[in-house]
Amino acid sequence: MTCFMFNQWKLYANGELPPAESKGLEQHAVECPQCQIKLQEWVDYMLEEEFSAYPEVPVPDTFTDEVMSKLFEEVPVRTARKRSSRTRRQRGWDIVKKTGLVVAGLTALVVTGTAVSPTFANYVNSLFQIEKDADSGMKNAVNKGLVQKLEQKITDQGITFEAKELMADSMRIAIIFDMYDQNGKQIEDHSMKLQLIDSNGKDWLAEDGREESGSSHGQFFITELSLNDIFESAEATPDQLTLKIVPTDIEGKTGKWELEIPVDMKKAKEATKTVAFKDAVYQSPQGLELKLKQIEFSPSATRVMLDSTVPKSAYVEFERAVLMYDKDHPEGVHITNKKVEPTLSGGDIAYEITNEKGEVVAARDMFGLDKGIAKKKNVLYVSGLSSKQEGDITKWWHTFGPLQGEQKLKFQLQKVYENKLASPKFxxxxxxxxxxxxxxxxxxxxxxxxxxxxxxxxSGEEKGKAVIIVEGTLGKDVVSIRYWYVKDENGKTYYATLNPESTRDKDGRVHFKGELVIPKLEQAPKRLTICYPEYTVEHHVNWEVPFEIK
Amino acid sequence: MPDDRELIEQILAGNHQLYSQIIDRYKGKIVTYLYKMIGNMPDAQDLAQDVFTKTFYLLKDYRPEHKFSSWLYRIASNHCLDEIRRRKRTEQTAIVEEQIVDPETPETTLLKKERDAQLERSIMLLDEEYREVFVLHYLKRLSYREISERLSLTESAVQMRLFRARKEMKKSLMKTMGGGDIYDMLHV
Structure with a gap:
């Protein structure tokens, strides 16, 4: 099964999607593992392009031998090539790198202290005013007391590394620290590795080998670790963890500044309430099965966990026009494409969480639905995967901002969306x-x-393009038409795209207006047949699951 | 000639000498890229050596379903990024000291100002979504991951936006400065 959005990535990578669609697709990738792979493929493609963009500079013949001897410790074949004017700082980095190589992939490398070139700092700040603070969820976690003062410091070679404060939520850990010399001068130039070790000695950061980094935060430094994608749930998080911070390089020096900070996750786990549901299963008449498994409430976020399954009968062959880019057609070519896809998905639902007063505290709607008609509230986009396919079951994790305090809430599934085949011709x-x-x-x-x-x-690189203004009212329960194509007088099919602005009237009917764009149309058409192969309808549902945060 | 995957299979099986063929195949591209990014040849070569050394140790993690070159380029670009981030931090103190001891001549200041102004104009011409990542990455020196967390995007999306931002910048610099190299501009 391939994701619905696959064809869009080519357009995205070529900068041919309107900004809103482009952003929507990026957000979709946050939760679609298949599209993450697809996007990575395109990134690789761009990398290949970038590495091949310049005429190659000549590299000395001795280069290969030098690397080989470095690797296999033969007699060094250092040539007369002038060594670069590396500073003491950079030589220091060489040492770190050499010792660090063996453990690369075993520990997360943390570089802290983001520096801004002073010549740029002023205008950058004045022009863009970038929000530097943590999100509301993180602030809330600190307000809830998940913060701990630390008085740990270690001095070596006149340099002191001091851990000042720790914030530990079940979804993330952050640490504030300082680094200074004997005169009290702060040292921005440092890098460090992080390990998160449980009582059995297992380092939970070892597996992904990812690079972490922090940034200066007011007076001190802060570095953050997201636990969301390390532990599947609060319960799965060990009670006791040790955060081991190993500065590998401070101002080009290597030394012993290792600090081990015990992280008591019990408080964070206690502050995280989990509501587990038993047999909370909704079976839609169309065949989608949704299972509400649990909702976690931590001081920094709320996570809804759902499983979905789709019956085999819901798989249908869709035929769509797409722009294809390949070696023979680097500029793109219009083709039609057949794909078997389910008409239903656990991602294509709308639900709300409401409190006793009937206020909506969180809401989620189908991805890709025009924002004029989508109902969303308190949605928090966190990094890491948010859906995973396991056999026939797709697991969904939807994250919202924190919901705190004892309260009675209701999970209300409101809509299940379905794609249907169509064959109108205009x-x-x-x-x-x-x-x-x-x-x-x-x-x-x-x-x-x-x-x-x-x-x-x-003109130039741009091939011809046609634009038609379309306005309309969709049929009862029809919410969107995502794919369009046109045929010219010769029967040739072209991909077309419509980016509508939608609204709903009091009867719930969707009205839209937008431009239907047909890219890469080389000649002005004499006749056109406009078609859409499928459309999306909403099925109203009233499935409620009341629950309580105690 | 064996393809990359076959070579790697044999290297992993113990025929380490074959790694020299991999180096020969890619050294030109890697050194060129690093030269563009770093701006001087000796350092580009040193860094390229680091990249090949690192790649050798990481070979066991290479997954054959990916193209080897892309995987290598990813290592090279990440490595380069780390180095640039480290350098920027060093440069900052250097600049401060320099300003006290040896103030710049009026000519160099003027040139720098002109270049900054051109760069600033090009940045302002970028669409908001590209401008944001461009500034965070090139001027604030945040990593892909930091940006992805800040903007709630995947790291790949951040990379993609940067590719596109660079392309756009190149276009607009071409118009204003007759093709100033964006990397040269950023080696301020």
Whole structure:
């Protein structure tokens, strides 16, 4: 099964998606493992391109021998090549790197203290005013007392490393520290490795080997570790952890500044309430099975965990027009593509969490739904995966801002979305649209008015492009039409894209307006047939699961 | 000639000498890239040596379903990023000291100002989403991960936005400065 959004990545990578769609797709990737892979493939492609962009500079013949002898400790074949003007600082880094190599991948490397070139700092700040503080969830965790004063310091070679404060929530750990010389002068130039060790000696950061880094934070330094993607739940988090901070390099020096900070996760775990549901299963008449497994409430975030399954009967063959880019068509070519995909998904649902007063405290809606008609509230995007496929089951983790305090809440599933096949055809003479708009009705009860056609011929790298204004009212329960294509008078099919602005009227009908864009259309068409192969409908659901945070 | 995957299989099986073929294949691209990023040849070569050494030790983690070159380029670009971040920190103190002891000549100051102004204009021309990552990465020197956490994006999306930002910057610098190299501009 491939994700619905696959075809979009080519457009995204080529900068051909409108900004809103582009952002939407990036957000989708946060929760779609398949698209994460797809995006990585495109990043790799761009890397290849970047590494091949410049004419290669000549590299001395001895280069290879030097690396080989470095690796296998033969007699060094140092040549007369002038050594770079490396400072003491950089030589120090060499040492770290050499000793560090063996453990690379075993520990997370932390570089702290982000420096801003002073020549840029001023205008950057004045121009962009970037929010530097932690998100509301993190602040809340500190307010809830998940913070601990530390008085640990260690001095070696005249340099002191001092751990000042620790914040430990079940979803993340942050530490504030300082680093200074004997005159009290702060040292920004340092790097360090982090280990998070449990009572059995297991280092939980060992596996992913990722690089962590922190940034200066007011007077001191702060570095943060997200636990969300290390432990599957608060219960799975060990009670006792030891955060081992090993500065590997301070101002080019190596020394012994290791600090071990015991992290008592019990308090954080106690502050995290988990509501586990038994048999909270919803079976939609269309076949989607949703299982509400648990909701976790930590001071820094709320996490809803759902499982979904889709029956085999929900798999349908969709045919869509796409722009394909490959070696033979680096500029892109219009093709049609057949894919078997489920018409239902655990991601395509809408739900709310409401309190006793009936206020909505968190809400989530289908990805890709136009924001004018989507209901979202308190959604928090955290890094790490938020869905995973295990056999037939897809696991979903949806994160929201913190919900705290004893209260009675209700999980309300409101909608299940479904994709349906369609085959409307609207025949137009584009030229005529500028004189008179054309209105069509189709079998879904939707009506569409096409007006104002324009075609821009090719210029430079840009091939021709046609734009038609479309306005319409969708049929009852129809919420969106994601894919469009057109055929010209010769029967050739082109991919087309519509980025609508949608609203709902008092009867719940969706009205939209937008530009239907047909990219890479080399000649002005004499006739056009506009089609859409599928559309999305909403099924209203009223499935409630009351629960209580005690 | 054996392809990359076959070579790696044999290197991992113990035929270490074959690694020299990998180095020969990619040294040109790696050194060129690092030279573009760092701005001087001796350091680019030193760093390239580090990249190949590091890659050798990481070979066991290489997954053949990925293209080897992409994997190597990823290591090189991350390594380079770390080095630039470290250097920026060193440079900051250097600049401060320099200003006290040896103030810049009016000419160099003027040149720098002009260049900064051009760069600033190009940055302002970027779409908001690109501008944000560009500034965080190149001027504030945040890592992909830091930016991804700050903006709630995946790291790949951050990388992709940076690729695109660079492309856009290149275009606009081409217009204003007749093709100033963005990396040269950033070696301020």
């Amino acid at each position: 025949d137009l003479i584009p030229e005529d649209l500028n004189k008179k708009a054309a209105t069509f009705k189709d079998e879904t009860g939707s009506s569409f008015t096409f007006s104002s056609f324009s075609w821009t011929p090719a």
